Amino acid sequence: MELSVAGELWDAEPGWLNTASYGLPPRPAWDALQAALADWRGGRTSWEGWGEATERSRERFARLVGVPAADVTVGATVSQLLAPVAAALPERARVLAPENEFTSNLFPWLVQGQRGVSVTTVPAEQLAKHIDAEIDLVAFSLVQSADGSVADYTEIVAAARAHEALVVVDATQAVGWLPVDAGLADVLVVGAYKWLMAPRGSAFGYLRPELRERLVPSAANWFAGRDVHSSYYGPPLRLADDARAFDLSPAWFAWVGTDPALAVVEQLGVAAIHDHNVALANRFLAGLGRPPGRSAIVTVDVPGAEEKLARAGVRAAVRAGRVRASFHIYSADADVELALTALAG
Structure with missing residues (x-):
């Protein structure tokens, strides 16, 4: 196009x-959403077709940021996607972030303070130079919400790797207009309702496979099952073997609108x-x-x-x-x- x-x-x-x-x-996203709402109002269809939009959206997002779809989890908000990462931090871990960071990428770390996790903030442009052997995790927005400044992604990643620190990126204000390689980070999260033009309520998270092994999917649910449609009832635990284990059960209509919106971004x-x-x-x-x-x-x-x-x-x-x-x-x-x-x- x-x-x-x-x-x-x-x-x-x-x-x-x-x-x-x-x-x-x-318009394709708006029309798809209106059609789904009309079907819902009249009870004209079952929900499975709405659910399939979630999988298509996952695959489109993965292509946009250059990672396998198996490494992408879906949810509702950025902070929800970051919660299992924050919970997995060791006691007294040290987090570094920009001082003007949007709080969805600050509060998940700050609430871990009761376990001794500390958060240090510095000017965004000085982030890389403040990474040292004492830092366990670096969290930053690829594009800052407050002023639009673009982080030096590769410089920050290089400094973090030199000191074995995890890299967590909020790319909500970037993906959709800025080319992004999610695979440079350990975690990259995106709320889809801004530059991806989706309804509010859909979000994506890239989780590096090596990191996933250290995380607990505390919001585990039927949609995170290895086979979704045979995970409705009863034990045993049978979660997916990839990033889907961290999925939230989708808010259907958000994803019905997300799929065609991402398709337009791909086409353009x-x-x-x-x-x-x-x-x-x-x-x-x-x-x-x-x-x-x-x-x-x-x-x-x-x-x-x-x-x-x-x-x-x-x-x-x-x-x-x-x-x-x-x-x-x-x-x-x-x-x-x-x-x-x-x-x-």
Whole structure:
């Protein structure tokens, strides 16, 4: 599919610059969800077809981040996917994270404080240089929610490997527009409702096989069974032998919308999406007299920016005291011009 005609797949109203809060569904995802809801309302079908969307989504996500589908678990939120990793940390383990890290990748480690686990935070750009032999786990966002800064993934991984520290990456603000190699990390988690444009309630986690052996799937359920449809009743425990052992039973309608949304991302190609998004973000920065960046998320500190954008019908977010604008497939030059004109007063 050509990116030039991709806009026809969305019904975005002018001025939506807030994908970092939630993405807008492409029409195939919206239509699939409406059809499933209609079937649910009338009791016209069984649930198994809705469940199959989960497996297709797992496979699509695995291709997007370059890992085997057998190493991908599915769930609902980032923090839920990180919970078994945090619980497996040894007592008095030391965790290192950026000081402005989104709390879904901080609270799971902080709640382990009762076991002596400690969390140290440092400026994001200094993360790699603070990794030493005392650090057991490094947790960071590949793209920071607050300001859109992109982490030096390979540098952080290299420093962590040199000191045998685990690497846990929240790629929620990256996958869908930034090419990502999940296999560099030990754990990589993604909430799919932002740049993957899925309904809220679907999330993915890559779990390195060697690490999985140290984790307990405490939320074990029928969907995590070796054979799902023969795992409804009774013992013995018979979980899947791969990352599926950590699956949550899927919220069907979230996954019905996730599958076609990921299909659109695959068809357009992450590299093309990246170039489109960053070009728009840099045009926005240039209009404000600022140098170009390498992110689809930018922040602006213009007096009265929030009010000016709101009056013009531009929907952005405020994070850490600054207006945050984010550009995705359905964003266009007209959205940039609308925002620049508003900020010019």
